[in-house]
Amino acid sequence: AQSVAQPEDQVNVAEGNPLTVKCTYSVSGNPYLFWYVQYPNRGLQFLLKYITGDNLVKGSYGFEAEFNKSQTSFHLKKPSALVSDSALYFCAVRVSFSGGYNKLIFGAGTRLAVHP
Amino acid sequence: DARVTQTPRHKVTEMGQEVTMRCQPILGHNTVFWYRQTMMQGLELLAYFRNRAPLDDSGMPKDRFSAEMPDATLATLKIQPSEPRDSAVYFCASGLRRDTEAFFGQGTRLTVV
Secondary structure, three states, rough: EEEEOOOOOEEEEEOOEEEEEOEEOOOOOOOEEEEEEEOOOEEEEEEEEOHHHHHHOEEEHHEEEEOOOOOOOEEEEEEEOHHHEEEEEEEEEEHHHHHHHEEEEEEEEEEEEEEE | OOEEEEOOOOEEEEOOOOOOEEEEEHHHHHHHHEEEEEOOEEEEEEEEOOEEEEEEEEOOOOOEEEEEEEOOEEEEEEEEOOOOHHOOOEEEEEOOOOOOOOEEOOOOOEEEE
């Protein structure tokens, strides 16, 4: 089955330290991978995506993600965390099905808490 | 500033009542998704439209839920009759090609009492 997994329910990090939010995927064919962030009582905001090309993708608010095909991972990273980065982060994969349509499937989400 | 607009933002209704949620996708986007978010289930895909045609609604309880796109500027999600277990935040998202990101609305927070 095509899916995406976020193994950590919550990640805690001190302000100024680097952060990593993990994501692994299982799809057939080439994956189209996305990261979204959700602040309280808000919709999901797009952070970055991997379609093809460089394995290191840079996105909004200083975030980046590294695509690793051999490990089927797409971990989100930031060199120096801010308290304002505290939010719920979702990894997603766009998968294709027969009939010419595709779905955007989300992981369960990881809550990032950055402490002063 | 293009955005997906959802109405209403909040809805409280009694069990058994009909609920209609509306979504205005970004102009020019040909793909519309409906998601439901709960603490227990996370983000569940309910329905997916492309060029106004429903391509996948396998995630939607068929007996009470229905989704339509009367025109390219409006998508609706209807629950009839509503039940307390339908309480959740419902998100609409729109997009273009598979290699582009989907844009989400602010959501409709539904409470069924």
